[in-house]
Amino acid sequence: MPEHPSGSENIRPTAQSSTLIEDPTDVTYRAPYPWATRRASPAETSPWSSDEDDPLLSEAEPGSERSVRSRPSVRRLSAGLVDLPRVSQVDPATAILRDPEVPEDKRFCWKCQQPVGRSTGDGPGPTSGKCPKCGSPFNFRPLLSPGELVADQYEVQGCLAYGGMGWIFLARDRNVSDRWVVLKGLQNPLDFEAHVVALAERQFLSEMAHPGIVKIFNFVKHRSAEGVPCGYIVMEYVGGQSLKEMLDLRAPERIPVAEAIAYVMEVLPALDYLHSFGLAYNDLKPDNIMVTEDEVKLIDLGAVAARESGGSLYGTLGYQAPEFTSTGPTVASDIHTVGRTLAALTLNMPTERFGPKLPGIPSPDEEPVLRRYPAFRRLLLRATDPDPAQRFPTAYAMYRQLAGVLRAVLAEDTNREYPQTSAVFGSPRGDFGIDTLIRQTDGVIEGVHRAPTLDPPSIVAALPVPLIDSEDPSAELLTPLLHGDPRQTLDTLRQSTADMSAGAIGTPETFELEGALTAVRAYLDLGEVEQAREHLARLLPAYRTDWRIDWYTGIAELSCAEYERAYDHFDRVHSMVPGEIAPLLALAATAELLIQTHEGSDEPDRWRAAATEYYRSVWRNARGVASAAFGLARRLAVDGDVATAVATLQQVPHSSRHHNAARMTACLLLVTKPVTELTQADLDAAAAHLHALPDEPRLLQLQAIVLSAALAWLHRGGQPDPRTTILGFRYTETGLRGGLESVLRAVARATSNRLHRYALIDLANNIRPRSLW
Secondary structure, X not given: OOOOOOOHHHOOOOOOOOOOEOEOOEOOOOOOOOOOOOOOOXXXXXXXXXXXXXXXXXXXXXXXXXXXXXXXXXXXXXXXOEEEEOOOOOOHHHHOOOOOOOOHHHOEOOOOOOEOOOOEOOEOOOOEEEOOOOOOEEEOOOOOOOOOEXXXXXXXXXXXXXXXXXXXXXXXXXXOOOEEEEEEEOOOOOOHHHHHXXXXXXXXHHHOOOXXXXXXXXXXEEEOOOOOEEEEEEEEOOOOEEHHHHHHHHOOOOOOHHHHHHHHHHHXXXXXXXXXXXXXXXXXXXXXXXXXXXXXXXXXXOOOEEOOOOOOOOOOOOOXXXXXXXXXXXXXXXXXXXXXXXXXXXOOOOEOOOOOEOOOOOOOOOOHHHHHOHHHHHHXXXXXXXXXXXXXXXXXXXXXXXXXXHHHHXXXXXXXXXXXXXXXXXXXXOOOOOOOOHHHHHHHHHOOOOOOOOOHXXXXXXXXXXXXXXXXXXXXXXXXXXXXXHHHHHHHHHHHHHHHHOOOOOOOOOHHHHHHHHHHHHHHHHOXXXXXXXXXXXXXXXOXXXXXXXHHHHHHHHHOOOHHHHHHHHHHHHXXXXXXXXXXXXXXXXXXXXXXXXXXXXXXXXXXXXXXXXXXXXXXXXXXOHHHHHHHHHHHHHOOOHHHHHHHHHOOOOOOOOHHHHHXXXXXXXXXXXXXXXXXXXXXXXXXXXXXXXXXXXXXXXXXXXXXXXXXXHHOOOOOOOXXXXXXXXXXXXXXXXXXXXXXXXXXXXXXXXXXXXXXXXXXXXXXOOXXX
């Protein structure tokens, strides 16, 4: 499969800044086009909450006002979503190593990665020599000394660090205002292959111009005091701290997940920029990400190489992709290093003794961080999947999912809503489960019991549709069909296919996939599931990594009541796009359907936990998705946590068209708990909800239920203040009976069922207050 397959994962953003933002109201765009490749217009994405702008584009704290701050003590990453302490500016001279020596446990052959220069019984290990395995020369001594003038221009000040390809020196540029520069030499100047790498670097590194990548100033040759000729890359000096240094300062603690994601999101545009030139970075790791006062940059371009190139490949074990030595540099291998870097920043990764980090991601049982942030775990697993085809197809695709995961992490940390704009899903097409609980009260009017169960067709109709990339060759033809009449969609597809076959119009190169998926959506909307399945089966062999096939297959299984299969497909979609809300909503609804199917067995325990957690995740992130609020309330109520269920329903915004339904459902939950748990506060709260709904059609039946609960509570031994009232009736036997009688008679007048009317009148006669006449 190609590295950039057609699909909605590759939808591009509107122009965004990838820079650090000191003030959320003062966004400075470092470059007009921080992404190397194309973008989509705002109309191509649909917010889950129509009342909110995308916080990635603009996010301000509640109650904040515009202000001017000259030197803020904190700065913001990811468009203001994450606050971080400012990194202090330091004198570059203080970064020079006093004793530049490579520890023996860090000495490895640059070519075969075998340990070299190690101690033996005869004394300390040699700092230079040849690898006993492959014969490649090694030299761990600095070839330049302080005060030495390189190329008659750069005065060496000392060693800064030892990198993957050799020593890195700090120098002064005596020809340009004595500016600080960095000289990066080759690990083995006598090695021919290393010189070939240096020659290749000269050809493309000088063309790199991105705010997130260190600048290359020059390429020079110099003969050391020992007479050894060597080439050096002259780069800008980037002050601050590397993420590796930050980790060392926090040890044994790791960097918080939100901070780590924010840092990585700052460098992903730089990787995408390199990829657009046909290059791969190859050596992403905490050491090579530098955080300064106001920016995050990739440093050390020594391992950058053309994609799928052969020859000497440079990288770091523990971060490199497993296929790296066989495939060469690819976008997928770079994505792997991003995932490993995120893991190294946030997790205690298992490491070989005196060696690289071991492959794999720890389990949630081993790392509490992964239990707390399950979407983050899924993102790490996809980024580092052993199969390159299963990883994120582009740096931008990973960026978008990281943005969603970041919101989920922040929502978990702060219990605040972080609504998102999806680049790969449209808006939900409707809601489901809104009246699942409250419609039970209709039995008071109709005399018919209504089970509080979900309706599968309403779920299928409500779930969103995956988007088509606006710059996909098929987009102009197919985008108008995504939300149109399904029969008209199929007619248009048939006509277009005929025109293509006749040569009347051209055939877009992606039409086989995109046209088939559009037809699948139409067939599913029509309930013609078998036709949809046939199209999906034909697509699967050639497009097995396209998660939309799993999404539509899950919808098809849901339509046929194959809920466990549907759940498995939605789970795979969640793993492929872990920053999206749509798969979470689908998983929650499917798990609830499975509870209904497996009621009475041991299996529902798994589905109960899943439904509750996924509904909670959706609602915590997007208060505009009312289906999640009602679903979470149902699950909490069943589990006996009525207080939290009611609190959840009270969070439904006043602007929501389901606000009244949320109030009525909260009222119902308050008064239908066991009478032994009922309190006067519950009854009063329920009555308060009804007072706010004077024109609601279900008002009478809810009043009857509340008064009935109050009477039962009184019979149970409740002791209210007799001077208080509920719904206008006193908290006494006579007052509550009289109130319930009048409400039941009003309900009887409203019912159209003659027999049920008689039953209600009989009940009112039985409940009315006793009298002597």
